[in-house]
Amino acid sequence: NLMSTQEINAARKFITAKNTPGDCKTKDICETYCNDMSHINECVAFAENNNLMSPQELAEAKKVQSAIVRGVKPPACGNKKACDTYCQDPSHMEECITFAKEAGLLSDEELANTEKVLAAIKKGVNPPPCKGKEACDIYCAEEGNTEECTNFAVAAGLVTDEEAKIIKET
Numbered sequence: 072n073l074m075s076t077q078e079i080n081a082a083r084k085f086i087t088a089k090n091t092p093g094d095c096k097t098k099d100i101c102e103t104y105c106n107d108m109s110h111i112n113e114c115v116a117f118a119e120n121n122n123l124m125s126p127q128e129l130a131e132a133k134k135v136q137s138a139i140v141r142g143v144k145p146p147a148c149g150n151k152k153a154c155d156t157y158c159q160d161p162s163h164m165e166e167c168i169t170f171a172k173e174a175g176l177l178s179d180e181e182l183a184n185t186e187k188v189l190a191a192i193k194k195g196v197n198p199p200p201c202k203g204k205e206a207c208d209i210y211c212a213e214e215g216n217t218e219e220c221t222n223f224a225v226a227a228g229l230v231t232d233e234e235a236k237i238i239k240e241t
Contacts, residue, residue, distance in 0.1 A: 106150035
């Protein structure tokens with residue numbers, strides 16, 4: 072029980088795969104090779120041909136691949152894992168939003184909310200001390216942080232004053 076069924080299935084697929092990207096022999100070496108954006112075409116094709124990514128991951132990878140092919144400059148982070156961390160930093164938010172928008176990675180609602188948050192930060196409104204939506208959802212759910220998060224949400228235009236009043240009262 073050291074691996075999930077999904078991990079076991081992916082490992083079996085990898086073992087039987089032919090023509091690995093960069094002729095890599097292990098999962099870690101392949102991940103290192105494929106984390107380099109210059110290998111995105113080869114790695115996405117390999118993952119697709121060997122069914123190594125979920126449909127959602129593959130769709131996202133293809134959107135990134137397509138954007139890069141069209142000449143959209145990706146954030147200066149190199150790979151998905153590094154970009155997830157890099158893009159949580161408010162100082163990189165604009166660069167990441169621009170790429171995500173051009174690549175079609177955000178829904179209309181996510182894009183609108185993200186742009187509101189960015190505009191508030193540019194105006195000098197300090198966001199809560201959390202990085203990324205998931206971390207901020209957890210932080211803002213904590214009882215002592217409600218007012219700080221609600222005040223930021225109002226300043227960013229994510230909630231109205233009336234909605235903020237209800238949130239604070241409850």
